[in-house]
Amino acid sequence: MEGQNKQPLNNPAPREHSQFALLGSRRFAPFFWTQFLGAFNDNVFKNSLMAMVTFGLLSSGLDLNLMNNLGALLFILPFFLFSALAGQLADKYEKSHLIRYVKLLEIVIMILGSACFLMGYTWGLMLLLFLMGTQSAFFGPAKYSIIPQHLRSDELVGGNALVEMGTFLAILLGTITAGLFAISDQGPEIIGAIIIAIALLGYITSRKIPSAPSLGNDIKINFNPFTETWRTVAFSRTNKPVFLAIMAISWFWFLGAAYLTQLYGFTRLNLGGDQSVVTVLLATFSIGIALGSLLCERLSGHKVELGLVPFGSIGLTIFGLDLYFHPLIAAGTELINAQTFISQAGAWRVIADFALIGIFGGFYIVPLYAMVQERSEEAHRSRTIAAINIMNALFMVLSAATAFVLLGIFDWSIPEFFALLAVLNALVVIYIYTVIPEFAMRFLIWMITHTIYRVTHTDLHKIPQEGPCVLVCNHVSFMDALIIGGACRRPVRFVMFKPIFNIPVLNFIFRTGKAIPIDSKKADPEAYEMAFQRISEELRDGQVVCIFPEGKLTTTGEMDTFRNGVSKILESDAVPVIPMALRGLWGSFFSHKGSPALTRMPRRFWSRVELIAGDQVQPMDASPEYLQERVLSLRGDIR
Template sequence: MRDSRPNQFALLRQRRFAPFFWTQFAGAANDNLFKFAFTVMVTYQLGVSWLPPAMAGLVIGALFILPFLLFSATAGQITDKIEKTRIIRFVKNLEIAIMLVAGAGFMAGNAGVLLACVFLMGLHSTLFGPVKFAYLPQALSERELTGGNGMVEMGTFVAILLGNVAGGLLVAIPGIGHATVAVACLALALAGRAAAQFIPRAPATDPGLTVNWNPVSETWRNLKLAHGNLVVFRSLLGISWMWFFGAVFLSQFPSFAKDVLRGDEQVASALLVVFSVGIGTGSLLCEVLSRRHVEIGLVPLGAIGMSVCATELFLSTYHLPPVPALGLADFLSRHAYWRVMLDLFLLSLFAGLYSVPMYALIQMRSQATHRARIIAANNILNALFMIASAVLAGLLLSAGFTVPQIFLFTGIANAVVAFYIFMLVPEYLLRCVAWVLSRCVYRFRVRGDEHIPTTGAAILACNHVSFVDAVLLMAASPRPIYFLMDQRIFRTPVLGWMFRLAKAIPVAPQKEDPATYEAAFERAAQVLRDGGLLAIFPEGGITRDGQLQPFKGGIMKIIERARADGVDAPVVPMALTNLWGSFFSRIEQGGAMVRPLRRGMWSRVGLNVGAPMAAAQVQPEPLRERVAGLLALG
C-alpha cells in the first residue's frame, strides 16, 4: 500500500516546515561563521595580550555555552507561555541587532566587543533551543516527526560545517576579510528573519503559566519536571551523553589531524566534513529505517555502532607509518587514511541513528503543556555534559594519554553507559529486538497502522499464530504495548525474559490458578486507566492448525471492568498473516522452533489493522469475524 503522506524531503516544500527549517539553518550557520572567524582572527591576526591564541577557542566556546546554563530554564517557560512564531521572530530580530554590533567589532578589530557578542549569540541560541524542538510536534504528525527531526539534525550539521568553512575563508581575505565577515553575518541574520516571517502560527501550550525569573530555582524545577517521566528523563541523559561523546571527537580533530595523522589545517577541515556528512546521513536514514514512525529501536543499534567505530578508529591509527606533514591531496592519496575516514564517517552516521529517535521520543512523550521546559532541561544537561567532556579530555591529555587512546576510552565508556540506560529503560532494547526481527528475520509489512491510536487507552485484539506475535506487534506500534499473554509463553526461555522486560501480564486459566487470573485482569484494567495500549490474543492460545480459533470471553471481562472505571477503550482488530509454518509457529507435523530455515530467509509476513470498534459494540463472535476478514486480506 502506497503511503500518501510526504516524506522528509517533501516537507521542504511545505510552509509548516520549510520556513522553520531555513530559519534554524541560517541561525546555525551564522553562529559558527561568527565564532570560527573570530577564533581565527584572534589566533592569527590580532595578537591580544589578555587572550592568548591557545586559549581563544576555549574561552569563546565557554562564553557561548554559559547562557545555556543560566537562561535555558527561563527560555523553556517563555516558549510554553507565548505563541512560538512570536518568539522565533523576536530571536531573529535580536540576532540582527547582535550582528550589527559584531560587525562594528570586526571592523574595529575589538576582541572585547566580539566576546560580548559571543555571549549574546549564545543567549540567542538558548532562546531558540526550546522553541526549535517544541515547534516540530505541533507542526508535524507522529509519522512525520522522525523525518522532520532528521532533516533538522542534518541541516544543523551542514550549517555548522558551512559556517566554519566560510568563516575561516572569509576572515583570511587580505584587506577586506573583517568587513566581509561582518557583511556575511548580517546577511545570514537578515535571511533567517525573512524566513521566520513565513512560519505559521504555533499556539502557546500553557498561556496561563507564571514565569519564574529565578534561573537557579527554575533550573532545578525543570529537572524535577523532566524526572517525572522516567522514560523521557533517561532519554534526556542519553542525548546529553551523545553530546559528551561527540564533543570529545570534535574538540580533538585539530590535534588528531596534526599530531596523529600528520596532516595540515585542510586535513582537519576534511575530518570535520566527513563527520558532518556522516551525522547528516545517519539522521536522514532514520525515517527510512523506521518506516516513518518514532522508532527508538534504532538507538541501541546506533550506540553499538558508535562504540565499535570508536574502537576501530583507535585500531586504524595504531600502526600508521611516520610521515612528514601531509597536505590534503597527499593525505587522500594514502589508502591507510581512507580507513580512518571511513571509521569516522560510520561513527558519526551511527551517532545520527542514536540521537534523532531520542529527540523524537522526547517530543512525543512529553506533555504538551510543558514540552518546551523539558527541552530546556535537555539543553541544560547537554551543556553540563559538554563541559564535563572538555574537562575530562583535558585531564587525560595532561596525564599523557594520546588522542586515539581517548577515543578508545570514550568508545568503551559509551558501551557501558548505553548498557546502563537500556537496562533502566528496557523499551529501547525491546524495540531494537522487534526492529531486527521485523526487518532482518522477516519481511514485515503493516497495513492500516493509522488505526493504532497514538494517544489514549485502547485494546488491541489479534489472532495468535506464533511465539513472536507480541514482538511483531511491538514493531508495528509507535507506543509501548502491554500484553496479556498465556503464562506458558511468558515462561518460555529467552522470549520469556524479553516479555518480562516488556512488563507483559501473564494470565492462567481461572480453574488452574484463580489468583494469577484475577491479578492479570486487575493489571490489565490499570493499563487502561493509565491511558495505555493493552494487547490481548482472544483465542487464548497459539493456533495448532493455522486456523482462527473461537474467541474466549476474557476480552469482555476487560471491557466491562474498564467501563466500570469510566474508560471506554476502543477495540482495534488485528490479523497477523503468513506466519503459520514459520520457525516460531507450530506446524501440523511438529512443534515450533525446529528447522530454522524451513521457510527460507526473510519470509514475507504481515499485519492488517482494522478500524477501531466502540467498546459497547464488541462481542466475541463479531470481533472474531472482523479479525477473520482482515486475515482474508492476506
C-alpha cells in the same frame, strides 16, 4: 488547517511520505530554514573570529590556546545563565513571536559584529560571542518545543531528523565558509557582509513560522538564573524516562564535543595532515550524522523507535574503538594535504570510522529528542528542553575538562582518549538501559522484526491515537506479539498464554512491555482472574490491550474458534475493538507448521509478513463469532 497539530481519532489514512516533504510544508519549512540559517551564522562568526586570531589578523595579547578556550567558554556560559529563563518564556508566550524577537537580536549582534571585524576590535567580538550564545540559549527551548505543536506524531521523527541534519550541515558549511573567506585579503568585509545577510534572511523566514500558542500563561517568571536553573533541572527529574533521555542526549554532546575538539590535534599529530584533512574528516563526520538522522525515519517506520538508540550506541563504541586500534601514524615533519592523505593505505578506514560514528550518532540522538518531545508534559515542554540545554552545556564543559586533564596533565595520546570515550560510552548506555529496560526491549524487538522478517503494515491508523481499546488478532507464532508491538505507534499491553510469557529472552521483552500472562481457569484460576483484573486496570488507564482470542497458536495454519475472553473484557469495560490479521507467519521457525515451533532449523530469513487492521467494532457488536469473521476476512488466504 495546516498549522493544526492534533488529529481526530480514526483519522483518514496518512499518506506514506518522505520526511523531505516537510520541507515543502509551511508547518515546518520556515522553521527549518530559520534554525538552519541561525546555526550557519553562529559557525561563520565563531570560526572566522578564531581563524583571524589564529593567523594574526586580530590581536588579543593572550596565548592562542587561552583565547580558543575563552571563546568556547563565552559561548557556552549563557546556556547555564539563561536557559531556564528561556524555557519559562517559551512555555508562557506564543513561540513563533518569541523566535522572531530572537532573530531580531541576531541582526543587531551581526551588525555590531561586522563593525568589530572591520575595525579589528577583538574584545568587542568576544563580547558579541557571549551575546550570540545568549541568543542561541533563548532560541533552543522554543526550537525543540515548537516541533511537536506543528507536526503529527508520525512526522515527529522525520522532523527531528531534518533538524539534526540541518544543524550539522550548517556547522560544516559555516566552518568551510569561515575557512574560505576569513583570512583572505578582504576577509573582514566579506565575513561582515555574510553574517548580516544571513541574519536578515533568517528573520524573513521566521516571519513565515505558524503560530504556536502557549498553554502556560499563568507562569510567573523567575529571573534568578541560579534558583530557576536548579528548579528546571529538578523538575525534569520528576519524569524518570524523560530525564534519562536528557542525560543520554547530553552524553552524546560530551562525545561530539570531544571528537570535534580533538579533530585538529588528531589530524596533525596522528595522521600528519594539514587543514584540508581536517576539513575532509569534519565533512565526513557531519555528513554521517546528517545521513544517520535521515535514515532514522525509514528505520523507525514513522514512529518514535527507541530500539534505534541502543543500535546507535553500539556503533559509537565499535567505531570509536577502531580509531584507537587502527590510527595512521604521522610520517615525516611536513604535513600532507587531503589528496595525499586519501592515497595512503588505511586512510579510508579512518574516514569510514568518522562517517560511521556520525551515522550511528544520528541513530542515537534523533529518537531521544523525539522521545523527550513526545513524553514531556506539553505545558512544561519548553522548560524540559531548557533542561537539555543546561545539561548539554555542562557535559560539554566536562568534556573539555576531561580532555585537558588526560591529554595535558597525564599526557595521554588522542587515540587513547578516543578509546576511553568508546569504553565510557558502553558503560553509560548499559547503565541507562539497565535503569530503563524499555530501550533494550525495543532494541530486541527492532532487531527481530528487521532481520528475521520484512514487516509491512496496512491501515494501522485505524487504531485510535488515544483512549482505551482492545486489539484482537489471529495467533500464528511466538513472534506475533513482537511484530504487533513493533508496528504499532502506541504501547500495547499483550494478553498472552503463560507458557509463552515465560519463554527465556522473550520473557524480558514481555515483562518490560507490561504484558499480561493468562492461563485457563481450570489450570491456574488465580492467574486467570488476575489477568482480567490487570486488563481492566490497563483499559481504565486509557491503554491499548491486545488479546489473541484463539487462546493458543494454530497447529494447522487455520484459525481456531475465538473464545469468550473478549466478551468477558467488554462486560467490565465497554471499549472499541479493532480486528487485526497477521499474514505470512505460517511456516516460520516460530510457528507449529510440520513440527512444534523452535524444534527445527530455520528455513527462511527476512520473509515478508503483513499486519492489517480493520475498522473499529463497537463493544455491543463485538461477539467472538463476528470478530472471528472479521479477522478471517482481513487475513484472506495468506496464512
